Amino acid sequence: MTQTAAIIGGGVIGAGWAARFLLNGWNVRVFDPEPGAEERVGAIIDRARLALPGLGDVALPPEGELTFCKLMSETVAGAAWIQESVPERLELKQTIYQKLQEHAEESAILASSTSGFTPSELQAHSNNPGQILVAHPFNPVYLVPLVEVVHSGKNHPDMIDNAQEILSSLGMYPLRVRSEIPAHIADRLLEAVWREALWLVRDDVATTKEIDEAIRMGFGLRWAQMGLFETYRIAGGPGGMAQFMAQFGPALKWPWTKLMDVPELTDELIHKIAEQSDDQSGHLSLDDLQSARDRNLVGIMRSLMREGWGAGDMLNKADRAREAGRAMARQLADIADLSQPVLTMDRAVPLDWLDYNGHMTEGKYLHAFGNATDRIMEIIGCDPEYVAAGKSFFTVETHIRHIDEVKAGAPLQIRSRLLAGDGKRMRIWHEMTSGDRLLATGEHMLLHVDLETRRVCDAEPAVAAAMRQLAEAQAALPEPDGAGRAVGQPR
Template sequence: MNGTIAKAACIGGGVIGAGWVARLILHGVDVDVHDPSPDAERVVAEVLANARRSMPRLLDASLPVPGRLRFAASIADAVAGAGLVQESVPERLELKRAVLTAIDAAAPVDAIIGSSTSGLLPSDLQQGMAHPERLVVAHPYNPVYLLPLVELVGGQATTPDSLTRAQAIYTALGMKPVTIRREIEAFVGDRLLEALWREALWLVHDGIASVTEIDDVIRYSFGLRWAQMGLFQTYRIAGGEAGMRHFLHQFGPALKWPWTRLMDVPDLDEALVARIADQSDEQAAGLSVRELERIRDDNLVAIMRALAAQQGGRGWGAGELLRQQEAAMRSDTQAEPLRLLSGTVPTEWIDYNGHMTEHRYLEVFGNTTDALLAQIGVDAGYVASGRSYYTVETHIMHLGEARQGAPYDTTTQILHADDKRLHVFHQIRNSDTGAILASAEQMLLHVDARAQKAVAAAPDLIARVAALAQAHAHMPRPPAMGRHVGQRPG
């Protein structure tokens, strides 16, 4: 069972729901969204934009053709034809029951219904459903489009087959499903986080540390360890050559010391809420939520890419999962051009003829090149070192007309690559019709800006470019390749 689905429905378009939308669309799944909030389309668009920015830099393989996004007026309209329905409405039991009952009544009989609840029992959610056997809790972590873990929890009525099918679906989306053996409130991840959160609240309440200082303690120490080994393996190493048994004997007695406030919770009165909120505002230093999300995404991409580079290319932790996902993507798309950008033609791109104006084609091709460079590893750090690829030659052919609101995507074929040169062929297509709107052949040189000369790229960069060039070597050469201005057709 490969878990591949063609269409999904997302009921609820808040932070988590929008994250599901982004992961599904960028893995080639069409998504219908239903959310009555007037802000839903804006929130989904903003989260999807962040995902389009970060995911191509995360994966060292081309993403599939993006799925289609549609907003539906009703639950029944949204779930029609869906292989997966992901519910992400607010954490209120009666609301979730009502929504899940409506989903169950309208969804195809073979659809898996996943709830994003972070703590409600699936057995409680199943009450009132005609087909409760297909409901599973599928609890993700924010941002859903980058963090791969999803906790799967079955209720009393959930069948083993539904859990198996759900595991296959989420695996096909590049996730790491962990099936919880028995349903408990808050599952596993949130129980562990809740323990840390309770202690952190007491530390702020008692004036021991500020929110920034507590976050610094986490992110400059054990947070880095947890990113790649987790808790138990970290403590196994702490036990030295004698391992976990020695660690437990040495530090186990400390568990009986009366210092913890774990079973007690400070009263979240207005004074404590104000203190935490004020310190959090100061910590944010004026950055908006979307700006903080982009910083978070950049950091997560860098950490996971670093983990993917470990162990002789096998990867470690979340990096190993990336390697596996990349291998699967390459096996599916190795004979296809890279699909790097997609969007719709905005009003400001339209000229007096009612079509996309000339210089915007160059802008889209330039953005496509930037997306290609980001995918092969030319990130901000690489550019800051004074090295990058520079476009030295471009030939554009205008082949079709793009009107306001027209959906488009771009593809890239690597024609040739060596240690200094990168020869590419881009196309802009109408996503609906498949018609080619324009093509661009470009030559790029890898340059050391400080030395002001072409130099060989970094070895890992050369290896990634060479792998792409090899994958594209057996593709047909574009007919427009090598043309010059004024050349006759044929």
């Protein structure tokens, strides 16, 4: 049964939450009485549809149903998760909780997106305080995985565990904050950098652009993969963190920073910062900046996926969980009907697969077919362990036909069959589709090799038998249109 999430407040954060739930298969109800709320939320969800489905390598579940409600009572009725993202005014939040809890299920999780208030403050006037906790996300919520989960002694441990499980199922990284503290963890770190940046601008040491360049050209690149302490561990050399602290620790007492002092936000300082920011980015529209941000985030996180590092490791785990739930074949025994083409890829087109024409670039068709070939190899037993033992398949010929175009966020499936398979060679046929549309076909000839001699050899008996079994089971299928076709040959 599809679960329902209620979103209270449809600003940038609330709309991001709506997209995160909706694109992970939840039904979503949104309450926001402000004029134009439906258009604003819809625009952010449309942006998320381009970016989120292609972030991982496994397709998301079918999208849920989106509803805009006129009443809060209607919004929360029967919802399993209620996410509050209204303005940062404590009395407003407390008043809204009282109204929400009159109509919400007692088992529902009522989470706040607050960046500063503690759960105890939010729970102060509630008749059911244990239902309320903090789930503080980061913009854009539909892409950035971190969400700080903050609780008080009034929250039952089972409820907190359940909240973390739900957030993990959405492809997020729930960071459980050990104790209540205003602004939690990440924003306290951000505020420290923000204060220092304000002083640098105020004292004409640097402009807004120069400060941003210092971050994105320098330590920001390291932080994305290793954070703070792991980065400094490397800086310590062979002695690790202990050596780093001994070498640089005394510098903490030098008057380098003004962490606890905040410059007065005078009209002059505000004007200076706004003017410099306009000079830096005023030639770009908000849509330009958001689109660039999403493309860059997807590219960075997908790069980290290849290394299994930081956010990439979390995304790989989310992919494996989705794939397990979908029972994608990894060995011959997983395939219910060997006589039919095998589903070897089920995902969406990521933003970093696009070319200058706005559709999937040529090289990514080969990349996708290569991944489908790897899945066929795995199914017949040529898995990482087999390769580590010294045998594998090498591709010796490839023919790809580009039939139709596909754009970012579109569903992408590949179904594969063996046209031939004996002890030394394997001929694979792939068909790539998006819905009912055939996008491309790939025909690949592979030879089995000994990785030590780099020469063709017979496959091990189990792999050879599996290859023959699959090829023979699919031999009754009609010859695919285009198989064996030469380049430029008329259809």
